[in-house]
Amino acid sequence: MGKSDYEVVVNGDLNTAKNVIDELMKDMGFTLAYSGATEAIAQRGSGLASMMAGPFAGKNNIAVKFGLSYTESGGKTTVGLSDEASGLGKTLTLTGGTTKKVLLDVYNTLKEGINRKGL
Numbered sequence: 001m002g003k004s005d006y007e008v009v010v011n012g013d014l015n016t017a018k019n020v021i022d023e024l025m026k027d028m029g030f031t032l033a034y035s036g037a038t039e040a041i042a043q044r045g046s047g048l049a050s051m052m053a054g055p056f057a058g059k060n061n062i063a064v065k066f067g068l069s070y071t072e073s074g075g076k077t078t079v080g081l082s083d084e085a086s087g088l089g090k091t092l093t094l095t096g097g098t099t100k101k102v103l104l105d106v107y108n109t110l111k112e113g114i115n116r117k118g119l
Helices: 014-027 047-057 087-093 096-116
Strands: 006-010 031-036 039-044 064-073 076-083
Touching: 006 014, 006 096, 014 031, 014 064, 014 076, 014 096, 064 096, 076 096
Parallel strands: none
Antiparallel strands: 006 076, 031 039, 039 064, 064 076
């Protein structure tokens, strides 16, 4: 995974952070696949809708693929959020700008959810 576009901090260990992030991401309609103890890929949306309608598919329907990386230190876990989708795919479907908006929305929703849980 590349450099994180956004980072959120969870006041808790790695397992606490993963549990809360998994719950929040699933509530937003993402499916998660872990490639290791500290890295995951979150995906949502329809590739077909993105191909057919491009940015007009709507931010909740375009295909997005985000990377999550976890770093635990001193009782806190930093969660990095990055766009992992192919630049070519976004260029062909004209969804690059929409993807950035979705990533920002996801980041804001994660921050709000973590704050609501007191973490």
